[in-house]
Amino acid sequence: MPEKLPLPELDFTSDFTTSNQDKWRQAAEQLLKGKPFDQTLLTPTYEEITLKPIYTPDDFDGKVCGSNPGIKGHWEICQELAYTEPAEFNSALVEALQQGQTAVNLTLDSAGRHGMDDAQLTTVTGTAISTLEDLQTALESVDLFETPLFIEPGLTGTAVAAFLVELCRLRGLDCKNLAGCIASDPLSELARTGSIDGSESDQNRQLAQLTLWAKNHMPAMRTIGVDANPYHNAGANAVQELAYAMATGAAYVRGVLNEDTNLSVFDITSRMRFSFAVGSNFFMEIAKLRAARLLWREIIKIFGGNEAAQQMFLHARSSHWNKTILDRHVNILRAGTEALSALAGGCDSLHVAPFDSVIQPAGTLSQRLARNIQLILKAESHLERVADPAAGSWYVETLTREICEKAWAFFQEIEAKGGMLAALTAGLPQREIANTAAERAENIKSKKDRFVGANAFPNPKEAPAEKHENSCLPVYENRIMNLARYKRERETAAVSAALEHIRNVQNDRQEEIMPVVLAAVKAGATLEEICGALLVNSDSELEAEALTQHRGLEAFENSLIQKSGGAA
Numbered sequence: 001m002p003e004k005l006p007l008p009e010l011d012f013t014s015d016f017t018t019s020n021q022d023k024w025r026q027a028a029e030q031l032l033k034g035k036p037f038d039q040t041l042l043t044p045t046y047e048e049i050t051l052k053p054i055y056t057p058d059d060f061d062g063k064v065c066g067s068n069p070g071i072k073g074h075w076e077i078c079q080e081l082a083y084t085e086p087a088e089f090n091s092a093l094v095e096a097l098q099q100g101q102t103a104v105n106l107t108l109d110s111a112g113r114h115g116m117d118d119a120q121l122t123t124v125t126g127t128a129i130s131t132l133e134d135l136q137t138a139l140e141s142v143d144l145f146e147t148p149l150f151i152e153p154g155l156t157g158t159a160v161a162a163f164l165v166e167l168c169r170l171r172g173l174d175c176k177n178l179a180g181c182i183a184s185d186p187l188s189e190l191a192r193t194g195s196i197d198g199s200e201s202d203q204n205r206q207l208a209q210l211t212l213w214a215k216n217h218m219p220a221m222r223t224i225g226v227d228a229n230p231y232h233n234a235g236a237n238a239v240q241e242l243a244y245a246m247a248t249g250a251a252y253v254r255g256v257l258n259e260d261t262n263l264s265v266f267d268i269t270s271r272m273r274f275s276f277a278v279g280s281n282f283f284m285e286i287a288k289l290r291a292a293r294l295l296w297r298e299i300i301k302i303f304g305g306n307e308a309a310q311q312m313f314l315h316a317r318s319s320h321w322n323k324t325i326l327d328r329h330v331n332i333l334r335a336g337t338e339a340l341s342a343l344a345g346g347c348d349s350l351h352v353a354p355f356d357s358v359i360q361p362a363g364t365l366s367q368r369l370a371r372n373i374q375l376i377l378k379a380e381s382h383l384e385r386v387a388d389p390a391a392g393s394w395y396v397e398t399l400t401r402e403i404c405e406k407a408w409a410f411f412q413e414i415e416a417k418g419g420m421l422a423a424l425t426a427g428l429p430q431r432e433i434a435n436t437a438a439e440r441a442e443n444i445k446s447k448k449d450r451f452v453g454a455n456a457f458p459n460p461k462e463a464p465a466e467k468h469e470n471s472c473l474p475v476y477e478n479r480i481m482n483l484a485r486y487k488r489e490r491e492t493a494a495v496s497a498a499l500e501h502i503r504n505v506q507n508d509r510q511e512e513i514m515p516v517v518l519a520a521v522k523a524g525a526t527l528e529e530i531c532g533a534l535l536v537n538s539d540s541e542l543e544a545e546a547l548t549q550h551r552g553l554e555a556f557e558n559s560l561i562q563k564s565g566g567a568a
Contacts, residue, residue, distance in 0.1 A: 024054065076350070077102045086128065086135070089106070097147065103148040104150060113152070116531075129160065130527045145173065149178065153183070154185075155186055156527055161218075179220040182222070183227070191231065191429065209514065211261075211268060224252050234437060243407045249296065250419070279321065280319070282341050289345025290396070298408070320551065323358045328356055
Protein backbone atom coordinates (compact mmCIF):
# COMPACT_ATOMS: atom_id res chain seq x y z
CA MET A 1 0.00 0.00 0.00
CA PRO A 2 1.34 3.47 -0.81
CA GLU A 3 2.37 5.56 2.13
CA LYS A 4 -0.19 8.16 3.22
CA LEU A 5 0.73 11.69 2.31
CA PRO A 6 0.79 14.26 5.12
CA LEU A 7 -2.15 16.65 5.03
CA PRO A 8 -1.37 20.37 5.24
CA GLU A 9 -2.78 22.28 8.17
CA LEU A 10 -5.22 25.03 7.21
CA ASP A 11 -5.27 28.31 9.05
CA PHE A 12 -8.36 30.13 7.79
CA THR A 13 -7.39 33.40 9.49
CA SER A 14 -4.13 33.63 7.55
CA ASP A 15 -4.74 31.57 4.42
CA PHE A 16 -7.72 33.69 3.32
CA THR A 17 -7.69 37.45 3.05
CA THR A 18 -10.23 39.31 5.15
CA SER A 19 -12.82 41.50 3.53
CA ASN A 20 -15.73 43.72 4.53
CA GLN A 21 -18.89 45.18 3.06
CA ASP A 22 -17.16 48.40 1.96
CA LYS A 23 -14.63 46.46 -0.10
CA TRP A 24 -17.38 44.33 -1.59
CA ARG A 25 -19.36 47.45 -2.57
CA GLN A 26 -16.30 49.00 -4.22
CA ALA A 27 -15.80 45.84 -6.28
CA ALA A 28 -19.50 45.76 -7.18
CA GLU A 29 -19.49 49.40 -8.31
CA GLN A 30 -16.51 48.72 -10.54
CA LEU A 31 -18.42 45.90 -12.23
CA LEU A 32 -21.48 48.14 -12.66
CA LYS A 33 -19.38 50.52 -14.80
CA GLY A 34 -21.14 53.69 -13.76
CA LYS A 35 -24.65 52.34 -13.19
CA PRO A 36 -26.08 53.60 -9.86
CA PHE A 37 -25.65 50.99 -7.14
CA ASP A 38 -28.92 51.77 -5.32
CA GLN A 39 -31.04 51.60 -8.46
CA THR A 40 -29.36 48.51 -9.84
CA LEU A 41 -28.71 46.22 -6.87
CA LEU A 42 -31.33 47.31 -4.33
CA THR A 43 -34.77 45.83 -4.98
CA PRO A 44 -37.97 47.39 -3.61
CA THR A 45 -40.85 44.99 -2.91
CA TYR A 46 -44.63 45.34 -2.71
CA GLU A 47 -44.21 45.09 1.06
CA GLU A 48 -42.18 48.34 1.02
CA ILE A 49 -39.09 46.39 2.02
CA THR A 50 -35.82 47.03 0.16
CA LEU A 51 -33.88 43.86 -0.57
CA LYS A 52 -30.11 44.11 -0.61
CA PRO A 53 -27.80 42.01 -2.81
CA ILE A 54 -25.86 40.74 0.20
CA TYR A 55 -26.61 40.37 3.91
CA THR A 56 -24.10 40.22 6.75
CA PRO A 57 -24.18 39.68 10.52
CA ASP A 58 -24.56 43.45 10.85
CA ASP A 59 -28.00 43.20 9.21
CA PHE A 60 -29.13 40.33 11.41
CA ASP A 61 -27.60 41.27 14.76
CA GLY A 62 -29.92 38.81 16.51
CA LYS A 63 -32.94 41.08 15.91
CA VAL A 64 -35.56 38.39 15.25
CA CYS A 65 -38.90 38.70 17.08
CA GLY A 66 -38.44 35.29 18.68
CA SER A 67 -36.67 31.98 18.13
CA ASN A 68 -37.17 28.93 15.92
CA PRO A 69 -40.26 30.19 14.07
CA GLY A 70 -40.17 27.54 11.33
CA ILE A 71 -40.19 24.65 13.75
CA LYS A 72 -41.71 21.81 11.78
CA GLY A 73 -40.03 18.94 10.00
CA HIS A 74 -42.88 16.48 9.40
CA TRP A 75 -45.91 17.66 7.44
CA GLU A 76 -49.16 16.20 6.13
CA ILE A 77 -49.55 15.78 2.36
CA CYS A 78 -52.99 17.35 2.16
CA GLN A 79 -54.07 17.60 -1.49
CA GLU A 80 -57.40 19.17 -2.45
CA LEU A 81 -59.56 17.12 -4.80
CA ALA A 82 -61.94 19.25 -6.89
CA TYR A 83 -64.81 16.81 -7.43
CA THR A 84 -68.38 17.96 -6.91
CA GLU A 85 -70.03 14.57 -6.53
CA PRO A 86 -69.20 12.78 -3.24
CA ALA A 87 -68.71 9.46 -5.04
CA GLU A 88 -66.18 10.97 -7.48
CA PHE A 89 -64.40 12.68 -4.60
CA ASN A 90 -64.18 9.37 -2.75
CA SER A 91 -62.80 7.48 -5.73
CA ALA A 92 -60.05 10.08 -6.22
CA LEU A 93 -59.34 10.26 -2.47
CA VAL A 94 -58.91 6.50 -2.02
CA GLU A 95 -56.46 6.41 -4.93
CA ALA A 96 -54.56 9.44 -3.62
CA LEU A 97 -54.21 7.91 -0.15
CA GLN A 98 -52.84 4.74 -1.71
CA GLN A 99 -50.34 6.82 -3.70
CA GLY A 100 -48.82 8.85 -0.87
CA GLN A 101 -51.35 11.43 0.30
CA THR A 102 -51.53 11.39 4.11
CA ALA A 103 -54.59 13.53 4.96
CA VAL A 104 -58.12 14.17 3.70
CA ASN A 105 -58.72 17.68 2.35
CA LEU A 106 -62.46 18.19 1.82
CA THR A 107 -63.83 21.61 0.83
CA LEU A 108 -67.59 22.07 0.60
CA ASP A 109 -69.01 23.64 -2.54
CA SER A 110 -70.34 27.20 -2.54
CA ALA A 111 -73.87 26.17 -1.58
CA GLY A 112 -72.71 23.98 1.30
CA ARG A 113 -70.29 26.59 2.63
CA HIS A 114 -73.25 28.94 3.12
CA GLY A 115 -75.56 26.32 4.59
CA MET A 116 -77.71 25.63 1.55
CA ASP A 117 -78.78 22.40 -0.14
CA ASP A 118 -79.64 24.17 -3.42
CA ALA A 119 -78.10 22.12 -6.22
CA GLN A 120 -78.33 25.11 -8.58
CA LEU A 121 -75.52 26.73 -6.57
CA THR A 122 -73.22 23.74 -6.87
CA THR A 123 -69.77 24.59 -8.26
CA VAL A 124 -66.73 22.56 -9.27
CA THR A 125 -64.68 24.35 -6.60
CA GLY A 126 -65.81 22.01 -3.85
CA THR A 127 -67.74 18.88 -2.97
CA ALA A 128 -71.51 18.91 -2.49
CA ILE A 129 -72.27 17.77 1.07
CA SER A 130 -75.90 18.29 2.07
CA THR A 131 -76.63 15.16 4.10
CA LEU A 132 -75.05 12.52 6.28
CA GLU A 133 -75.35 10.19 3.31
CA ASP A 134 -73.18 12.53 1.23
CA LEU A 135 -70.43 12.51 3.84
CA GLN A 136 -70.66 8.73 4.16
CA THR A 137 -70.12 8.43 0.43
CA ALA A 138 -67.24 10.93 0.35
CA LEU A 139 -65.35 9.12 3.13
CA GLU A 140 -66.20 5.53 2.21
CA SER A 141 -63.30 3.11 2.91
CA VAL A 142 -61.21 5.86 4.53
CA ASP A 143 -59.65 4.95 7.89
CA LEU A 144 -60.87 7.87 9.98
CA PHE A 145 -58.47 7.15 12.84
CA GLU A 146 -55.32 6.79 10.76
CA THR A 147 -56.04 9.67 8.40
CA PRO A 148 -56.29 13.29 9.58
CA LEU A 149 -59.40 15.04 8.25
CA PHE A 150 -59.16 18.65 7.11
CA ILE A 151 -62.61 19.95 6.22
CA GLU A 152 -63.42 23.45 4.94
CA PRO A 153 -67.11 23.93 5.87
CA GLY A 154 -67.40 27.69 5.41
CA LEU A 155 -70.17 28.76 7.81
CA THR A 156 -71.48 25.25 8.53
CA GLY A 157 -68.94 23.81 10.96
CA THR A 158 -71.48 22.68 13.57
CA ALA A 159 -73.63 20.77 11.07
CA VAL A 160 -70.64 19.18 9.33
CA ALA A 161 -69.12 18.18 12.68
CA ALA A 162 -72.39 16.52 13.61
CA PHE A 163 -72.43 14.61 10.30
CA LEU A 164 -68.89 13.41 11.05
CA VAL A 165 -69.67 12.35 14.62
CA GLU A 166 -72.74 10.44 13.49
CA LEU A 167 -70.67 8.76 10.77
CA CYS A 168 -68.27 7.57 13.47
CA ARG A 169 -71.19 6.20 15.50
CA LEU A 170 -72.52 4.28 12.50
CA ARG A 171 -69.05 2.76 12.00
CA GLY A 172 -68.77 1.88 15.68
CA LEU A 173 -65.92 4.35 16.24
CA ASP A 174 -65.20 6.74 19.09
CA CYS A 175 -64.95 10.29 17.73
CA LYS A 176 -62.35 11.08 20.42
CA ASN A 177 -59.81 9.42 18.16
CA LEU A 178 -60.45 11.77 15.23
CA ALA A 179 -57.70 14.22 14.30
CA GLY A 180 -57.60 17.19 11.95
CA CYS A 181 -59.75 20.28 11.57
CA ILE A 182 -63.27 21.43 10.73
CA ALA A 183 -62.18 24.97 9.93
CA SER A 184 -65.13 27.33 10.38
CA ASP A 185 -64.04 30.80 9.25
CA PRO A 186 -66.88 33.32 8.84
CA LEU A 187 -64.73 36.45 8.37
CA SER A 188 -62.74 34.97 5.49
CA GLU A 189 -66.00 33.78 3.93
CA LEU A 190 -67.32 37.34 4.23
CA ALA A 191 -64.19 38.70 2.55
CA ARG A 192 -64.48 36.14 -0.27
CA THR A 193 -68.21 36.38 -1.00
CA GLY A 194 -69.36 39.74 0.40
CA SER A 195 -72.20 38.49 2.61
CA ILE A 196 -72.93 35.87 5.27
CA ASP A 197 -76.07 35.07 7.24
CA GLY A 198 -76.15 35.94 10.93
CA SER A 199 -74.52 38.58 13.10
CA GLU A 200 -70.99 38.58 14.49
CA SER A 201 -72.45 37.35 17.80
CA ASP A 202 -74.23 34.48 16.02
CA GLN A 203 -71.00 33.38 14.37
CA ASN A 204 -68.95 33.67 17.56
CA ARG A 205 -71.55 31.70 19.49
CA GLN A 206 -71.40 28.83 17.02
CA LEU A 207 -67.59 28.84 17.11
CA ALA A 208 -67.67 28.79 20.92
CA GLN A 209 -70.28 26.03 21.11
CA LEU A 210 -68.45 23.77 18.68
CA THR A 211 -65.06 24.45 20.24
CA LEU A 212 -66.33 23.66 23.74
CA TRP A 213 -67.91 20.42 22.55
CA ALA A 214 -64.78 19.43 20.65
CA LYS A 215 -62.64 20.05 23.72
CA ASN A 216 -64.59 17.37 25.59
CA HIS A 217 -65.46 14.96 22.77
CA MET A 218 -62.99 15.47 19.88
CA PRO A 219 -59.85 16.78 21.61
CA ALA A 220 -57.60 16.34 18.56
CA MET A 221 -59.95 18.15 16.15
CA ARG A 222 -59.55 21.87 15.47
CA THR A 223 -62.70 23.89 14.96
CA ILE A 224 -61.64 27.44 13.96
CA GLY A 225 -59.95 28.39 10.71
CA VAL A 226 -58.17 31.54 9.59
CA ASP A 227 -57.82 31.54 5.81
CA ALA A 228 -55.61 34.23 4.22
CA ASN A 229 -56.08 32.83 0.69
CA PRO A 230 -58.87 35.28 -0.27
CA TYR A 231 -56.50 38.19 0.37
CA HIS A 232 -53.58 36.59 -1.48
CA ASN A 233 -55.72 35.72 -4.49
CA ALA A 234 -57.02 39.28 -4.67
CA GLY A 235 -53.44 40.53 -5.10
CA ALA A 236 -52.38 41.32 -1.51
CA ASN A 237 -48.72 41.50 -0.51
CA ALA A 238 -47.19 39.41 2.28
CA VAL A 239 -47.53 42.11 4.95
CA GLN A 240 -51.21 42.62 4.15
CA GLU A 241 -51.89 38.88 4.22
CA LEU A 242 -50.26 38.56 7.63
CA ALA A 243 -51.99 41.58 9.14
CA TYR A 244 -55.46 40.47 8.00
CA ALA A 245 -54.84 36.90 9.17
CA MET A 246 -53.62 38.05 12.58
CA ALA A 247 -56.58 40.43 12.97
CA THR A 248 -58.98 37.62 12.03
CA GLY A 249 -57.39 35.23 14.52
CA ALA A 250 -57.49 37.86 17.27
CA ALA A 251 -61.17 38.52 16.50
CA TYR A 252 -62.02 34.84 16.96
CA VAL A 253 -60.09 34.51 20.22
CA ARG A 254 -61.76 37.65 21.58
CA GLY A 255 -65.19 36.64 20.31
CA VAL A 256 -65.10 33.11 21.74
CA LEU A 257 -63.75 34.34 25.09
CA ASN A 258 -66.64 36.81 25.27
CA GLU A 259 -69.17 33.98 24.89
CA ASP A 260 -68.56 33.01 28.54
CA THR A 261 -68.14 29.28 27.88
CA ASN A 262 -65.26 28.87 30.36
CA LEU A 263 -62.89 28.17 27.49
CA SER A 264 -59.32 29.25 28.16
CA VAL A 265 -57.05 30.95 25.66
CA PHE A 266 -55.26 27.61 25.21
CA ASP A 267 -58.59 25.82 24.62
CA ILE A 268 -59.27 28.21 21.75
CA THR A 269 -55.86 28.61 20.11
CA SER A 270 -55.08 24.88 20.24
CA ARG A 271 -58.17 24.40 18.07
CA MET A 272 -57.26 26.95 15.42
CA ARG A 273 -55.70 26.43 12.00
CA PHE A 274 -54.17 29.16 9.84
CA SER A 275 -54.00 28.77 6.07
CA PHE A 276 -51.73 30.79 3.75
CA ALA A 277 -51.15 30.78 0.00
CA VAL A 278 -47.49 30.60 -1.04
CA GLY A 279 -46.30 32.37 -4.19
CA SER A 280 -43.14 32.40 -6.28
CA ASN A 281 -41.11 34.99 -4.34
CA PHE A 282 -39.10 32.22 -2.71
CA PHE A 283 -37.46 33.92 0.27
CA MET A 284 -40.34 36.33 0.89
CA GLU A 285 -42.72 33.40 1.25
CA ILE A 286 -40.40 31.56 3.64
CA ALA A 287 -40.13 34.70 5.74
CA LYS A 288 -43.91 35.23 5.62
CA LEU A 289 -44.69 31.87 7.16
CA ARG A 290 -41.94 32.20 9.77
CA ALA A 291 -43.24 35.69 10.61
CA ALA A 292 -46.78 34.34 11.01
CA ARG A 293 -45.72 32.15 13.94
CA LEU A 294 -43.81 34.99 15.57
CA LEU A 295 -46.66 37.47 15.22
CA TRP A 296 -49.22 35.02 16.57
CA ARG A 297 -46.96 34.32 19.53
CA GLU A 298 -46.91 38.02 20.45
CA ILE A 299 -50.68 38.39 20.02
CA ILE A 300 -51.48 35.44 22.27
CA LYS A 301 -49.07 36.75 24.90
CA ILE A 302 -51.29 39.84 25.07
CA PHE A 303 -54.33 37.60 25.59
CA GLY A 304 -52.45 35.99 28.48
CA GLY A 305 -51.83 32.69 26.73
CA ASN A 306 -48.92 30.51 27.82
CA GLU A 307 -46.23 29.09 25.55
CA ALA A 308 -48.41 26.15 24.53
CA ALA A 309 -51.26 28.49 23.61
CA GLN A 310 -48.91 30.55 21.44
CA GLN A 311 -48.22 27.70 19.00
CA MET A 312 -49.70 27.96 15.50
CA PHE A 313 -50.92 25.15 13.26
CA LEU A 314 -50.14 26.31 9.74
CA HIS A 315 -51.53 24.95 6.48
CA ALA A 316 -50.11 26.16 3.16
CA ARG A 317 -51.25 25.85 -0.43
CA SER A 318 -49.52 26.83 -3.65
CA SER A 319 -50.72 30.14 -5.03
CA HIS A 320 -53.60 30.38 -7.48
CA TRP A 321 -52.86 34.05 -8.23
CA ASN A 322 -49.60 33.44 -10.13
CA LYS A 323 -50.63 30.48 -12.27
CA THR A 324 -50.95 30.82 -16.04
CA ILE A 325 -52.93 29.19 -18.83
CA LEU A 326 -50.13 30.09 -21.26
CA ASP A 327 -47.30 27.53 -21.24
CA ARG A 328 -49.19 25.91 -18.40
CA HIS A 329 -46.58 23.23 -17.74
CA VAL A 330 -44.44 25.98 -16.20
CA ASN A 331 -46.97 25.85 -13.37
CA ILE A 332 -45.31 22.58 -12.32
CA LEU A 333 -42.04 24.44 -11.78
CA ARG A 334 -43.77 27.27 -9.92
CA ALA A 335 -45.48 24.77 -7.66
CA GLY A 336 -42.13 23.11 -6.91
CA THR A 337 -40.54 26.31 -5.63
CA GLU A 338 -43.71 27.19 -3.71
CA ALA A 339 -43.77 23.81 -2.01
CA LEU A 340 -40.14 24.21 -0.98
CA SER A 341 -40.87 27.72 0.38
CA ALA A 342 -43.82 26.41 2.37
CA LEU A 343 -41.82 23.59 3.90
CA ALA A 344 -38.77 25.74 4.63
CA GLY A 345 -41.20 28.19 6.25
CA GLY A 346 -42.46 25.48 8.56
CA CYS A 347 -45.96 24.50 7.41
CA ASP A 348 -47.76 21.63 9.13
CA SER A 349 -49.74 20.55 6.07
CA LEU A 350 -49.51 21.39 2.40
CA HIS A 351 -51.57 21.35 -0.80
CA VAL A 352 -49.80 21.70 -4.15
CA ALA A 353 -52.21 22.61 -6.94
CA PRO A 354 -52.10 20.57 -10.19
CA PHE A 355 -50.60 22.54 -13.08
CA ASP A 356 -53.78 22.49 -15.19
CA SER A 357 -56.28 23.32 -12.43
CA VAL A 358 -56.61 26.92 -13.70
CA ILE A 359 -57.85 25.62 -17.06
CA GLN A 360 -59.95 22.59 -16.25
CA PRO A 361 -60.74 20.17 -13.44
CA ALA A 362 -57.39 18.49 -12.78
CA GLY A 363 -56.82 15.10 -14.33
CA THR A 364 -55.20 12.00 -12.87
CA LEU A 365 -51.77 12.81 -14.32
CA SER A 366 -51.63 16.42 -13.08
CA GLN A 367 -52.87 15.34 -9.64
CA ARG A 368 -50.15 12.72 -9.47
CA LEU A 369 -47.44 15.19 -10.50
CA ALA A 370 -48.60 17.68 -7.85
CA ARG A 371 -48.65 15.03 -5.14
CA ASN A 372 -45.25 13.71 -6.19
CA ILE A 373 -43.68 17.14 -5.72
CA GLN A 374 -44.33 16.70 -2.01
CA LEU A 375 -43.28 13.06 -2.01
CA ILE A 376 -39.93 13.89 -3.63
CA LEU A 377 -39.27 16.62 -1.05
CA LYS A 378 -40.15 14.15 1.69
CA ALA A 379 -38.75 10.82 0.49
CA GLU A 380 -35.84 11.85 -1.74
CA SER A 381 -34.81 15.28 -0.47
CA HIS A 382 -35.43 14.28 3.18
CA LEU A 383 -36.69 17.75 3.97
CA GLU A 384 -38.87 16.45 6.80
CA ARG A 385 -35.73 15.54 8.75
CA VAL A 386 -34.81 19.21 9.17
CA ALA A 387 -36.49 21.63 11.55
CA ASP A 388 -36.48 25.27 10.43
CA PRO A 389 -33.96 24.87 7.58
CA ALA A 390 -33.92 28.64 6.94
CA ALA A 391 -32.82 29.48 10.48
CA GLY A 392 -29.53 31.36 10.76
CA SER A 393 -29.59 32.82 7.25
CA TRP A 394 -28.80 36.51 7.67
CA TYR A 395 -31.06 37.26 4.70
CA VAL A 396 -34.07 35.19 5.84
CA GLU A 397 -33.76 36.21 9.49
CA THR A 398 -33.54 39.89 8.55
CA LEU A 399 -36.44 39.60 6.11
CA THR A 400 -38.52 37.79 8.73
CA ARG A 401 -37.89 40.59 11.20
CA GLU A 402 -38.75 43.30 8.67
CA ILE A 403 -42.00 41.60 7.68
CA CYS A 404 -42.89 41.15 11.36
CA GLU A 405 -42.38 44.81 12.11
CA LYS A 406 -44.49 46.02 9.17
CA ALA A 407 -47.27 43.47 9.66
CA TRP A 408 -47.40 44.23 13.41
CA ALA A 409 -47.83 47.95 12.74
CA PHE A 410 -50.58 47.23 10.19
CA PHE A 411 -52.29 44.80 12.58
CA GLN A 412 -52.32 47.49 15.27
CA GLU A 413 -53.98 49.90 12.84
CA ILE A 414 -56.74 47.36 12.18
CA GLU A 415 -57.24 46.77 15.90
CA ALA A 416 -57.40 50.53 16.57
CA LYS A 417 -60.19 50.83 13.98
CA GLY A 418 -62.33 48.19 15.70
CA GLY A 419 -60.92 44.89 14.49
CA MET A 420 -61.20 42.80 11.35
CA LEU A 421 -64.98 42.86 10.92
CA ALA A 422 -65.04 46.64 11.19
CA ALA A 423 -62.17 46.84 8.69
CA LEU A 424 -63.99 44.62 6.19
CA THR A 425 -67.31 46.43 6.45
CA ALA A 426 -65.51 49.78 6.08
CA GLY A 427 -63.66 48.49 3.01
CA LEU A 428 -60.13 48.93 4.39
CA PRO A 429 -58.62 45.62 3.15
CA GLN A 430 -60.46 45.96 -0.13
CA ARG A 431 -58.92 49.39 -0.83
CA GLU A 432 -55.44 48.44 0.33
CA ILE A 433 -55.39 45.24 -1.72
CA ALA A 434 -56.86 46.98 -4.78
CA ASN A 435 -53.96 49.43 -4.69
CA THR A 436 -51.42 46.61 -4.50
CA ALA A 437 -53.21 44.65 -7.25
CA ALA A 438 -53.21 47.73 -9.50
CA GLU A 439 -49.48 48.18 -8.97
CA ARG A 440 -48.91 44.52 -9.79
CA ALA A 441 -51.03 44.86 -12.94
CA GLU A 442 -48.93 47.77 -14.19
CA ASN A 443 -45.73 45.85 -13.54
CA ILE A 444 -47.09 42.82 -15.39
CA LYS A 445 -48.12 44.99 -18.30
CA SER A 446 -44.67 46.58 -18.50
CA LYS A 447 -43.04 43.15 -17.95
CA LYS A 448 -41.27 44.36 -14.85
CA ASP A 449 -42.96 41.41 -13.18
CA ARG A 450 -42.19 38.43 -15.38
CA PHE A 451 -44.20 35.26 -15.83
CA VAL A 452 -42.10 32.70 -17.64
CA GLY A 453 -43.85 31.30 -20.69
CA ALA A 454 -46.34 34.17 -20.78
CA ASN A 455 -45.08 37.76 -20.72
CA ALA A 456 -41.46 36.55 -20.59
CA PHE A 457 -39.85 33.85 -22.74
CA PRO A 458 -43.15 32.83 -24.37
CA ASN A 459 -43.48 29.78 -26.56
CA PRO A 460 -44.25 31.21 -30.03
CA LYS A 461 -45.54 27.84 -31.25
CA GLU A 462 -48.06 27.45 -28.46
CA ALA A 463 -51.70 27.41 -29.52
CA PRO A 464 -54.04 29.48 -27.31
CA ALA A 465 -55.29 27.38 -24.41
CA GLU A 466 -59.00 26.86 -24.14
CA LYS A 467 -60.49 26.81 -20.67
CA HIS A 468 -62.80 23.88 -20.07
CA GLU A 469 -65.73 24.25 -17.73
CA ASN A 470 -67.55 21.11 -16.69
CA SER A 471 -71.26 21.32 -17.31
CA CYS A 472 -73.01 21.28 -13.95
CA LEU A 473 -76.37 20.29 -15.43
CA PRO A 474 -75.94 16.54 -14.75
CA VAL A 475 -74.72 17.38 -11.25
CA TYR A 476 -77.77 19.59 -10.65
CA GLU A 477 -80.12 16.83 -11.77
CA ASN A 478 -78.38 14.16 -9.68
CA ARG A 479 -78.34 16.37 -6.60
CA ILE A 480 -82.02 17.24 -6.93
CA MET A 481 -83.04 13.60 -7.35
CA ASN A 482 -80.82 12.34 -4.52
CA LEU A 483 -82.00 15.02 -2.11
CA ALA A 484 -85.65 14.35 -2.96
CA ARG A 485 -85.14 10.62 -2.38
CA TYR A 486 -83.31 11.27 0.90
CA LYS A 487 -86.21 13.37 2.20
CA ARG A 488 -88.83 10.81 1.11
CA GLU A 489 -87.08 8.02 3.01
CA ARG A 490 -86.88 9.82 6.38
CA GLU A 491 -89.56 10.38 9.01
CA THR A 492 -90.70 13.96 8.48
CA ALA A 493 -92.23 14.29 11.95
CA ALA A 494 -89.00 13.23 13.65
CA VAL A 495 -87.00 15.73 11.60
CA SER A 496 -89.44 18.55 12.43
CA ALA A 497 -89.28 17.76 16.14
CA ALA A 498 -85.48 17.65 16.13
CA LEU A 499 -85.21 20.98 14.32
CA GLU A 500 -87.68 22.56 16.75
CA HIS A 501 -85.49 21.31 19.61
CA ILE A 502 -82.49 23.10 18.07
CA ARG A 503 -84.51 26.32 17.85
CA ASN A 504 -85.63 26.01 21.48
CA VAL A 505 -82.07 25.42 22.71
CA GLN A 506 -80.83 28.41 20.76
CA ASN A 507 -83.54 30.51 22.41
CA ASP A 508 -82.68 29.73 26.04
CA ARG A 509 -78.98 28.74 25.66
CA GLN A 510 -79.19 26.51 28.73
CA GLU A 511 -78.47 23.25 26.93
CA GLU A 512 -75.46 22.14 24.87
CA ILE A 513 -76.24 22.53 21.21
CA MET A 514 -74.21 19.65 19.73
CA PRO A 515 -76.23 16.77 21.23
CA VAL A 516 -79.38 18.42 19.87
CA VAL A 517 -77.83 18.85 16.41
CA LEU A 518 -76.68 15.23 16.52
CA ALA A 519 -80.26 14.15 17.19
CA ALA A 520 -81.36 16.10 14.12
CA VAL A 521 -78.70 14.40 12.00
CA LYS A 522 -79.86 10.98 13.23
CA ALA A 523 -83.41 11.92 12.27
CA GLY A 524 -82.24 12.81 8.75
CA ALA A 525 -82.05 16.62 8.77
CA THR A 526 -80.11 18.21 5.94
CA LEU A 527 -77.33 20.78 6.13
CA GLU A 528 -79.64 23.66 5.20
CA GLU A 529 -82.30 22.64 7.72
CA ILE A 530 -79.78 22.44 10.57
CA CYS A 531 -78.10 25.74 9.69
CA GLY A 532 -81.46 27.48 9.45
CA ALA A 533 -82.45 26.23 12.90
CA LEU A 534 -79.14 27.37 14.38
CA LEU A 535 -79.83 30.92 13.15
CA VAL A 536 -83.43 31.01 14.39
CA ASN A 537 -82.88 34.17 16.43
CA SER A 538 -81.13 36.06 13.67
CA ASP A 539 -82.57 37.76 10.65
CA SER A 540 -79.42 39.82 10.20
CA GLU A 541 -76.74 39.56 7.56
CA LEU A 542 -73.14 40.74 7.51
CA GLU A 543 -72.16 42.51 4.31
CA ALA A 544 -68.92 43.84 2.87
CA GLU A 545 -67.46 44.44 -0.56
CA ALA A 546 -66.27 41.07 -1.85
CA LEU A 547 -62.59 40.82 -2.72
CA THR A 548 -61.98 40.25 -6.43
CA GLN A 549 -60.42 36.80 -6.72
CA HIS A 550 -58.30 36.62 -9.85
CA ARG A 551 -55.05 35.47 -11.34
CA GLY A 552 -52.41 38.11 -11.92
CA LEU A 553 -51.99 37.35 -15.62
CA GLU A 554 -55.67 37.01 -16.55
CA ALA A 555 -55.96 40.39 -18.29
CA PHE A 556 -52.72 39.83 -20.22
CA GLU A 557 -53.76 36.33 -21.27
CA ASN A 558 -57.25 37.37 -22.34
CA SER A 559 -55.84 40.21 -24.44
CA LEU A 560 -53.32 37.90 -26.10
CA ILE A 561 -55.89 35.20 -26.77
CA GLN A 562 -58.36 37.69 -28.25
CA LYS A 563 -55.67 39.04 -30.59
CA SER A 564 -54.86 35.52 -31.76
CA GLY A 565 -58.51 34.64 -32.23
CA GLY A 566 -58.37 31.89 -29.63
CA ALA A 567 -60.84 31.05 -26.90
CA ALA A 568 -60.31 32.12 -23.29
